Amino acid sequence: MHTSRSVGPTQTHIHRLSGEFVTQSGAVLPEVDLAYELYGEINDRRDNVILVFHALTGSQHAAGQCDAVPVVGERWTDDLRTGWWDGYVGPERGIDTDRYAVLCVNYLGGCYGSTGPASIDPSTGSPYGGSFPTLTLTDIVDSQARLLDELGIHTLHAVIGGSVGGLMCAVFATKYPDRVKVVIPIAAGFGVTSLQVLHNFEQMFAIVTDPAFKGGDYYPGPGPELGLSLARMIGHKTFVSLDALQERARSEIASHVNIGGYEVGHPIESYMLHQAQKFTRRFDANTYLRIMMVWQQFDLVGEVGGGSIPQLLERCRDQRWQIFTIDSDVCFYPDEQTDMVETLKRSRVPVRRFTVHSDKGHDSFLTEPELYTALLRDALTGHW
Secondary structure, X not given: OOOOOOOOEOOOEEEEOOOOEEOOOOOEEOOOEEEEEEEXXXXXXXXXXXXXXXXXXXXXXXOOEOOOOOOOHHHOOHHHOEOOOOOOEEOOOOEEOOOOEEEEEOOOOOOOOOXXXXXXXXXXXXXXXXXXXXXXXXXXXXXXXXXXXXXXOOOEEEEEEEOHHHHHHHHHHHHOHHHEEEEEEEOOOOOOOHHHHHHHHHHHHHHHOOHHHHHHOOOOOOOOHHHHHHHHHHHHHHHOOHHHHHHHHHOOOOOOOEEOXXXXXXXXXXXXXXXXXXXXXXXXHHHHHHHHHHHHOOOHHXXXXXXXXXXXXXXXXXXXXXXEEEOOOOOOOHXXXXXXXXXXXXXXXXXXXXXXXXXXXXXXXXXXXXXXXXHHHHHHHOOO
16 A cells, blocks of 8 residues: 655755846846745656645745755744645655656745845846845736746646635636646635625735835835734734634733734634744745735726626636535635636536635635545546
8 A cells, every 4th residue: 555755855946047037017127036846756758747836934844854955044943944834745646746846936026045135136236035026926026927837848747826826726727728638726715705895905004004014115124013913913813713723822822912002812813823933034025015916906807908807717728627616715715716617618618617615714725635636536537
């Protein structure tokens, strides 16, 4: 009997794209580095590669153990050393590295080795900071398509992504329809809902109104730690269900921290504060703001081109789509996946949908591989 196992020690690679990168807004980045990790072997036909898009605050380190990324420094905390999807990627796992080569890339604008606001602007010798250009979600996907070109990979076996990564699956599939066979968005949608707009705006507002933000030019200082902490707490409550939040908080020791005259004492308060403080040690506020903005302003038709989403999806009829829903999700509600499936069917794109029953909420796709493994393996092998 085969047993799944980790890919073991891994290493982040830094690839500098050839030539400049022009964003959809017309801004020019003279140099773009992309941090990536690759698990498994690319076959002779170079058609067994699976591109995994990480979620909002993820990294290129999807699987295995990576103790340090030198260009990242102290931001590479203990929380990042084990791959964020380690339970999914590896020999005999849901995404089997004995069969597929799995590629994961830190987003353009990121803070884990890819060019972002904390990177040095070659024209000034100082960090970009607030001058880093506003991106679209399609800019991020385009940068990864460029990386694929330069790695000699034209056709992907699949694209997979959860949450914001699921939005990127939709962009890649519609903009590069001849470059991917299987499309697997998990807990995602085709657009941005009113509730997401509100939550995203609250988080961005928390960051930019922190006096320590300084218009994004806070390097080398600590930056807007209070604003970033508050943003994380606002977002965190949409990622976990209330049941999961209460369960996690039961083991939390009330810290009794005094905040502006209010003493934190409830276990849920302590849990949220502790998670926020850990987050500020591992993430950059400018990157959080930029990626939140690409989500907030996401417009599939406007960015990719085409008269409507159904018209865009007509390009995808030679693909196979597998949609995952989490029944307790309050970030991307199940109604969004219902709309995705109905739209795909109207466009005559082969599609299946599976609903995962979990009490963990949106984060289920990160924490419960046992609920997804068999379905992922089936979708990737083509046994429909």
